[in-house]
Amino acid sequence: MRFIRRFEETLLSLFEEGVLNGTTHACIGQEADAVAVMEHLVEEDHVFSNHRCHGHYLARTGDALGLLAEIMGKEAGMCRGIGGSQHICAPGFKSNGVQGGIVPAAAGIALAGQLDGSRRVSVVFIGDGTLGEGLLYETLNIAALWRLPLLVVCEDNQWAQSTPIEANLAGSMPGRFEAFGIPVREIDSTDVLELRAAAGAEVDLVRGGAGPRVLLIHTYRLCHHSKSDDERPAEEIAARWAVEPLLVHGRRLRDDERRIVDGEVETALAQVVATARALR
């Protein structure tokens, strides 16, 4: 989680420095979700993500150099610098910046796993704002009918860009899935250990043939939507810094343990940044 946090902060400063182009969506504050889910996946599983994908990719692959080089538009990026921040195509990992656009692909890979008799799980991360996309519901319908091994992880960070959830969503979030007979496990937590337990239970159920399921995580994004756009009340953001995942889990570590982790992260990250900068 610390590496993801520092990677994202570094990206934001590289943008300020003018080293990066385009845009980026950091997941600062949501790192625990990615780490908790990936803990339970095996190599043949597939992960699908969205515009806010860096934490998911790093937790899944650890390929920080491939990701940074990609975002820098360099040939050594995992998509040769063509995909950029939002459009990752790597073995077992895909992301797409069109909200909801990747959900049918996740269902398709789940179907492939079902047909070839593997115990592969397909996991797709969406945001609360994506509950407004029609394509999601067409996919949920088929996924439920065909009992596909699909886990939808909905990260409800309460805002879709600058629109609060109250202005965006009729009915209830679980109700959106339950209408298709898809069970929802809801958790309001930034504690990686609580999240890990919830994610583990869901992955096991899907892998065991229970059909599609949803892990609905109520969380918060501590940074802007992308690089600068943020219209949320300052008090609301400040309150959430007091329960941010690194703080929550960091309290379990002794000071010396925390210093070791932080030191290792800085060393590894500095090496990635130096290597990426030197690439052509």
Ligand SMILES: Cc1ncc(C[n+]2csc(CCOP(=O)(O)OP(=O)(O)O)c2C)c(N)n1
């Ligand atoms: C189909 C589509 N419409 C609009 C956008 C522009 N857009 C990018 S992210 C975003 C908000 C997404 O909110 P949410 O799904 O809650 O994810 P979050 O950004 O909160 O992680 C919007 C409107 C888009 N990428 N795709």
